[in-house]
Amino acid sequence: MSVLSVEEARDGVMLLTLDRPAQRNAIDLELLDALTEAFERFRGEAIWRAAVVTGRPPAFCAGLDLKTFSAPDAPRERVTALIQSIPRLDKPIVAAVNGAAYTGGLEMALGCDFILASEEARFADTHARIGALSGSGMGSRLPHAVGTRFARQMMLSCEPIDAATALRIGLANDVLPADLLIPRALEVASAIAAHDPDLIRIAKFVLDRGSETTLGDAIAIEADALARRKAEGAMSWTAGAAR
Structure with missing residues (x-):
């Protein structure tokens, strides 16, 4: 069974769905490889003009799978490279956050061009809780998105925020009922894909x-x-x- 669903949802729009729901779509090596390959296809093939990234319910992405990446010699630099590549793909990507977007999952969403959230979405940076420091842009992209003071609160407390708060502070562009999130994300991506x-x-x-x-x-x-x-x-x- 694939850990990443890749499909053409509409003309020119790639829909990527992280598919490890039992692990809250946490990134392991298999999912890391699949995401890397999918983003390379998205960048390299002219058919793709926009993309939507989401997760199989109940989560968007809970970050790294610590069973895989807690070892000192784990290839965490490959995850950093993946997340840092997303803003440089030269094609728009919409993050459709349908549940928890924690730590590495939040970093991945921040790397997208903008975020649409369901009412069930939750956002958190838990690096401090696990005794880690981000190398993928949390300390720069999060304050750029929400302002330094709220970024301090999120990064230092590790407390999650809900979708309504994410909308209020500018992290999310819109909040929608769960059943309308993907249709709306695809609608926006399709509007983008229709242009030159x-x-x-x-x-x-x-x-x-x-x-x-x-x-x-x-x-x-x-x-x-x-x-x-x-x-x-x-x-x-x-x-x-x-x-």
Whole structure:
């Protein structure tokens, strides 16, 4: 039985479902290999324009499977490489968080372009509780998403937050009933996939790079991207579009 379901849910939209429900979709070596291969396919094959990542209920992803990764010589650097690769795939990924997104699972969701959550979603960073320090971006991506003060609360207390709190602090874009989460995530991903993939890639680059710097530098990045797009002769307007 596969630990990762990969399917074309709609035209150009890859749906990845972590499928170790008895282990709350914790990442072991088999799931790590499957995710790595799936993301490589997503990046390398032109058919894929957007993706949705979710977990088989009752969880999104509980982080690393400690039976696999608690040993001193466990290949934790491979998990770090996987999580850090997600924001650099050049194609949009929606995290559909349907349950617990803890520690490495939260890091994976943070690496996606944005998060949609079900009412059952829970988010937590438990690194401090297990005596570990993140190497996959928790200390940078979480405060970037929710602000330094709330990131401190989550990282230092290890207490989970619910979906309503995640929406309030900006971690989640929307909260939906469980049965509407995947349909809505696929709807948004399908809307993204309908657009020019080169334009989406450039827009994503502008957003990603601009969010990492000052406002002045972000404006310069956007202006440079627009100039290059015009130089390529790729700017076009749909009839009747607002100008």
